[in-house]
Amino acid sequence: MSTQPRILVTSAAGKTGLPVALQLLTKGVRVRAFVRSRDHRADRLKAAGAEVFVGNQYDMSDLRKAMQGVQRAYQCAPTAPNGLHFNAAFTAAAFEAKIEHVVTLGQWLSSVDHPSLFTREVYISDILIGMRPEMSVTTINPGWFADNYLMGVGLAAHLGILAMPLGDGDTRKNAPPSNEDIARVAVAALLDPDTHSGQTYRPTGPELISPNQIAHDIGEALGRRVRYMDISEKMMLKALKAMPPSNYSEAAASQLALYSEEYRRGTFAVNAPTDAVARLGGQEPESFLTIAKRTVAARPDLIRSTSRTIAAMGGFVRMLLTQPPDLDQLANDRDFVPIAIPKFSQDDAAWRRTHAVSNDLNSREVA
Numbered sequence: 287m288s289t290q291p292r293i294l295v296t297s298a299a300g301k302t303g304l305p306v307a308l309q310l311l312t313k314g315v316r317v318r319a320f321v322r323s324r325d326h327r328a329d330r331l332k333a334a335g336a337e338v339f340v341g342n343q344y345d346m347s348d349l350r351k352a353m354q355g356v357q358r359a360y361q362c363a364p365t366a367p368n369g370l371h372f373n374a375a376f377t378a379a380a381f382e383a384k385i386e387h388v389v390t391l392g393q394w395l396s397s398v399d400h401p402s403l404f405t406r407e408v409y410i411s412d413i414l415i416g417m418r419p420e421m422s423v424t425t426i427n428p429g430w431f432a433d434n435y436l437m438g439v440g441l442a443a444h445l446g447i448l449a450m451p452l453g454d455g456d457t458r459k460n461a462p463p464s465n466e467d468i469a470r471v472a473v474a475a476l477l478d479p480d481t482h483s484g485q486t487y488r489p490t491g492p493e494l495i496s497p498n499q500i501a502h503d504i505g506e507a508l509g510r511r512v513r514y515m516d517i518s519e520k521m522m523l524k525a526l527k528a529m530p531p532s533n534y535s536e537a538a539a540s541q542l543a544l545y546s547e548e549y550r551r552g553t554f555a556v557n558a559p560t561d562a563v564a565r566l567g568g569q570e571p572e573s574f575l576t577i578a579k580r581t582v583a584a585r586p587d588l589i590r591s592t593s594r595t596i597a598a599m600g601g602f603v604r605m606l607l608t609q610p611p612d613l614d615q616l617a618n619d620r621d622f623v624p625i626a627i628p629k630f631s632q633d634d635a636a637w638r639r640t641h642a643v644s645n646d647l648n649s650r651e652v653a
């Protein structure tokens with residue numbers, strides 16, 4: 287292994303890619319940051335010392351160029367369609383470039399017959415990236431990110447509601463990791479391939495918390511009372527369509543609906559929390575309250591005013607009037623590969639075995 291490697295970070299302007307790149311730079315590592323446009327995030331990476339590569343991550347030619355002179359890489363498919371295409375092109379380019387070590391961002395849910403096409407693609411991608419024995423791989427498999435709850439923070443700030451389809455507010459739990467903590471685990475694996483090669487890690491937050499607790503913490507960060515409201519998936523899809531900014535396409539939102547079903551089944555609570563962040567990242571994982579406070583501090587648009595409350599009420603009405611996407615039609619139009627008998631993660635015997643779920647444990651009730 288190279289002792290002073292250059293590390294390529296893909297999706298470097300994204301939720302986990304940005305902190306991965308910045309944390310590596312603070313450790314004095316040479317970083318090439320792959321971004322798709324020269325915007326404020328690219329400027330921030332450059333100012334921190336990164337070599338910024340602007341290109342199209344789905345384009346094999348650009349990946350080949352980006353990997354020249356690189357020894358290690360962070361592989362992060364965007365939350366967007368064509369993840370398998372990105373991962374396959376990344377893998378082929380990495381094999382050609384003789385990359386020594388890859389840290390790949392997978393999913394806790396990853397299973398062969400999952401109803402989510404994106405998740406099935408992650409499953410196949412994990413197999414592809416491991417096929418060249420000369421290249422070592424570490425897999426990071428987080429569950430539902432803390433950041434997902436904060437997509438609804440505007441409504442929470444101005445109307446006091448956290449509206450998500452997560453099921454019962456007291457019992458459906460998750461130990462949500464921060465983007466920064468996921469990055470800490472990835473960075474540790476990028477810096478020490480000998481120790482972390484062949485390993486899979488699942489970063490989590492410090493404890494399992496309920497939607498009611500999450501709403502409470504967001505309220506504390508905002509300085510107002512926030513109430514969790516269990517909404518239907520249809521309503522979530524309407525909200526994602528009606529209330530930008532959401533960086534989710536309709537196709538990505540359709541997968542979020544399936545992940546919400548996993549949430550209600552308690553799959554993100556299985557075997558959580560873990561010690562991955564403390565063990566690899568060298569510090570205790572951040573609490574959800576800490577994460578919420580950081581988000582609120584960075585968002586002056588969350589400060590309450592009459593005009594913002596009126597605008598939020600307008601957005602709420604717009605959401606009610608919006609037609610939700612027809613998910614079957616969408617899957618059809620986009621040629622989503624269908625499978626005969628889809629299985630959610632906990633219904634898959636292989637997933638239960640590899641994720642250490644005991645057979646007599648009904649984890650849906652444990653959540």
Ligand SMILES: NC(=O)c1ccc[n+]([C@@H]2O[C@H](COP(=O)([O-])OP(=O)(O)OC[C@H]3O[C@@H](n4cnc5c(N)ncnc54)[C@H](OP(=O)(O)O)[C@@H]3O)[C@@H](O)[C@H]2O)c1
Pocket residue numbers: 296297298299300301302303320321322323341342343344362363364365366369391392393394408427428429430431434533
């Ligand atoms: N969210 C969750 O709860 C969760 C849970 C488990 C696993 N995951 C996994 O997390 C991964 C996503 O990671 P993330 O959230 O860190 O990523 P992300 O925030 O979706 O970031 C993707 C980045 O890639 C950029 N990008 C998109 N298309 C591009 C292109 N053609 N060329 C170059 N750059 C492009 C985007 O640019 P712009 O910013 O300009 O759009 C964005 O900055 C997914 O693979 C998902 O399976 C997510």
